[in-house]
Amino acid sequence: MSGHSKWATIKHKKGAQDKARGKLFAKLIRQVEVAAREGGGDINANATLRTMYSKAREASVPLDTIERAIKRGTGELEGVRYEAVSYEGYASAGVAVIVECLTDNRNRTGADIRSLFSRNGGSMAEPGAVSWQFERKGVVILPRRKPDGGEVTEDDLMVVAVDAGAEDLADQGDTWQLTCPPGDLGRLRSALEEAGVPYDSAELTMLPTNAVPLESEGDARKVLRLVDALEELDDVQNVYANFDIPDSILELVEA
Secondary structure, X not given: OHHHHHXXXXXXXXXXXXXXXXXXXXXXXXHHHHHHHHHOOOOOOOHHHHHHHHHHHHOOOOHHHHHHHHHHHHOOOOOOOOEEEEEEEEXXXXXXXXXXXXXXOHHHHHHHHHHHHHHOOOEEEOOOOOHHHEEEEEEEEEEOEOOOOOEOOHHHXXXXXXXXXXXXXXXXXXXXXXXXXXXXXXXXXXXXXXXXXXXXXXXXXXXXXXXXXXXOHHHHHHHHHHHHHHHHOOOEEEEEEOEEOOHHHHHHHHO
């Protein structure tokens, strides 16, 4: 997963996410709508909706667009009805992959996912075949440098994070990664904000319990090509994979 995190960071630095802002907006709006439908439109009473609302606002989704999505979810406005569905499979080199989707046509989405696995050297698997290799966690990514140029130290973070439910702090090079139980993500995010500690992202994710090292450039390219292709699908919300790419190989792929 560290390799996957590094790849996501590289794409962010290259501005790939900015180019796909319209696609990102669509995915976030869909998440807001489903959260409102499943738990109600009150942000204070619906923790999932509160998280999706925060993600959408952080991505600069217009407030009126978010509010309309909530109303579609609660039935105040008409709209397409989406359902959550997950797919599991393997990429090259035995890398386990989980694909989370929100779709209005399960058959279409399943066919699209299967086609991408097949065309990129992977294969679909039965439900539960790879999910046991992951666990859901709250993950916060923080920059190593403060806005004033000072360094964010391990001690700075631990003072704030431990009492807010953090389980682990990992050095990711240019960033820190805080991990917590899913239910403590909101509390951890609030504690960091109150302490004035900036963070790049705070979200629920699936972390692998074991990583598959990709020691060759060829395997790395094949796996990343599949992950990127899956993430491009409109119905796909999240892609999780248990690969780890050494820096030396990642530099070759990035070049």
